[in-house]
Amino acid sequence: MSLVAYPDIASLPEEVRTAIAHAPVQLNIFKMMANAETCFIPLTRLGGTILSPQKLDAKLRELVILMVAKIEGGEYEWIQHVPIAISVGAMQEQVDAIARNAIDAPCFSDVERAALRFTEEVVNRVKADEATVRELMKFLSPREIVELILAIGFYMTMARLTETTRTDLDPPAGTKVVDALRC
Structure with a gap:
């Protein structure tokens, strides 16, 4: 059971209720985010944009x-x-290599290793070392690097939200959310 209560969906503003009702899958993270009703729509739009086709490879x-x-x-x-x-x-x-924190594993390409190293530095130290950024710039455009930073920051926020509130775990939704963004 979550530490922070989920909101009473019926008491939320109509725009938020509608967005939740039209979500491709009813996930607890969406319900928890709805506690911040004025942030809910902008947050879900940002999350949807990050998961939508961008220049950054999916x-x-x-x-x-x-x-x-x-x-x-x-x-x-x-x-x-x-x-x-x-x-x-x-x-x-x-996936298993990331779970073991083995980002130098041979299963990763050079660009994947550079992006994982970059991610590790951004998460742990706020900014990546100049050498790490320059290495990533060999593979990614400025647009892709900024899209990457925005994805990192968004998912840092979501991890903090779900872990701190003890959001109840949902079974994997598979690709339902991403698939809905393609329509």
């Missing part, structure tokens, strides 16, 4: 999200994003 994005979840102890995000990562081309071997 597989790379998902590997990075898993890295954030690993570092932050974000069990909720890990459970939800493993199936998404696999669906966009990540291998189980890569």
Whole structure:
């Protein structure tokens, strides 16, 4: 049972109730986020944008999200994003390597290693070392780097939200949320 109570959905503003009702799957994270009713719509839009097609490769994005979840102890995000990562081309071997914090494992490409190292530094030290950023710049455009930073920050926030409130774990929703964004 969550530490922080979920809101009474019926008492939320109509826009929030409608957004929750139209979600592709009723996840506890959405219900918890609805406690901050004025932030709910902007947060879900940002999350949806991060999961929508961007210039940043979806597989790379998902590997990075898993890295954030690993570092932050974000069990909720890990459970939800493993199936998404696999669906966009990540291998189980890569998921397992991230779980072991083995970011130099041979299952990762050079760009994936650079992005995982970058993620580790951003999460743990706020900013990545200049050498790490320069290494990533060999592979990614400025746009992709900024999209990556925004994904890292968003999922740091979601991990803090779900872990601090003790949001009840949902079974993996698979790709339902991401699939709904493609429509």
